[in-house]
Every structure is written in structure tokens, then in C-alpha cells.
Amino acid sequence: MARCRVFGIDHGLKTVVENGLYMKTMIGETMSVAVIKFVEQEGTNLPAKAHDHGEEASLQVLGSCSIFEVRPDSPDMERPLAQGDAMIIPGGLSHYGKNRYGAEGVSMRLNVVSPPRAEYGAQDDTPYYPLANR
Numbered sequence: 001m002a003r004c005r006v007f008g009i010d011h012g013l014k015t016v017v018e019n020g021l022y023m024k025t026m027i028g029e030t031m032s033v034a035v036i037k038f039v040e041q042e043g044t045n046l047p048a049k050a051h052d053h054g055e056e057a058s059l060q061v062l063g064s065c066s067i068f069e070v071r072p073d074s075p076d077m078e079r080p081l082a083q084g085d086a087m088i089i090p091g092g093l094s095h096y097g098k099n100r101y102g103a104e105g106v107s108m109r110l111n112v113v114s115p116p117r118a119e120y121g122a123q124d125d126t127p128y129y130p131l132a133n134r
Contacts, residue, residue, distance in 0.1 A: 005026065007024070007026060007035075009035055009061060009108075009110065010035075010037065010108070012024055013035060013037055016127065016129050017043065017046060018042065019041040019042040019043075020038065020039055020042030021037070021038055021039070021042075021043050021046055021129060022036075022037040022039070023036045023037060023127045023129060024127055025117075025120040025127045025128075027116050030114055030116070031112055031113060031114040031115070032113045032114075032116035032117045032120045033110070033111070033112050034110070034111045034117075034120065034127065035108070035109075035110055036108065036110075036111065036129070037106060037107075037108045038063075038099045038106065038107045038108070039105060040101040040106070041105065043099065043107075044099075048068075048096035048098060049096060050070050050094040050096045051094065051095070051096075052091075052092050052093060052094040052095075053091070053113060053117050054091040054113055054115045054117075055088065055089065055091040056088070056089040056091075056111055056112070056113045057086060057087070057089075057111070057112045057113075058081070058086065058087050058088075058089065058110070058111045058112075059085075059086040059109060059110045059111075060081040060082065060084065060085050060086070060107075060108075061083070061108040061109060061110055062083060062102055062104065062106045062107060062108040063083060063099060063100055063101045063102040063104075063106055063107030063108065064080065064081060064082050064083055064085075064099075064100040064102070064107065065080075065081050065097050065100060065107055065109070066078045066079065066080045066081070066097065066098050066100075067079045067087060067089065067095055067096075067097050068096050068097070069094075069095050070094035070095060070096070083102065097109075
């Protein structure tokens with residue numbers, strides 16, 4: 001029988017980069033959910049990676065950021081998100097982000113992707129994030 005799953009936004013995040021990047025993922029039937037928390041101390045210089053997986057909804061929970069649309073024949077298009085803003089990114093549009101940290105030194109987003117991201121294995125001890133050393 002299907003059932004609802006409840007999770008805390010800032011509880012149970014796993015360390016990807018100590019004092020820099022924490023996250024957790026959940027996989028549903030038709031979507032994946034990721035909470036991504038960047039901490040200013042070590043998260044400022046983490047490389048942004050472009051990706052073009054399925055449609056993505058992103059909610060900026062803390063701090064702010066800019067999402068950049070990768071345009072092959074022109075400069076990348078910047079789309080700023082303030083705390084509390086949300087954005088839908090079309091499937092197949094390669095994009096990357098740059099964080100800006102709030103007073104608490106954190107930039108945190110909740111991302112929902114459909115179809116589910118294949119990289120987000122249901123039992124992943126350290127959630128997938130495309131860093132150079134992974």
C-alpha cells in the first residue's frame with residue numbers, strides 16, 4: 001500500500017564536503033527530491049557543474065543564488081533566486097548555480113526532479129553531487 005513520506009528540510013543531511021556541502025535525497029515513483037545545503041566556510045569554492053537531466057523545480061530555502069542557463073551560441077543567461085523564490089527549469093536545459101550566503105552563512109535549496117535522477121540511488125550513503133573528486 002502506498003504511503004506518504006515526511007522528511008525535515010534540515011535534518012539528517014549527509015556530509016559531502018565537511019563544512020561545505022550537505023545533502024539528502026529521496027526517490028519517488030516519478031520524481032526525486034534533494035535538499036542541498038551549502039555552507040560558506042568551505043562551500044564557496046565548490047565547482048558548479050552543468051547538467052541537463054529532466055525537468056526540475058528549485059525552491060531557495062535559505063540565502064540566495066543565481067541559476068545560469070547554458071547557451072551554446074551566446075553568453076550564459078543569469079536567473080537570480082532570492083530566499084523564498086522558486087523556479088522551474090525545463091528538461092534538457094543545461095544549467096549551473098552560484099550561491100550567495102545569508103547571515104547564517106548558508107545557501108540551501110530544495111530540488112524536485114522528474115523523471116527521478118538516476119544518480120540518486122535509493123541507498124546512497126553519500127548523496128550524489130557532481131564534484132571533481134567524485
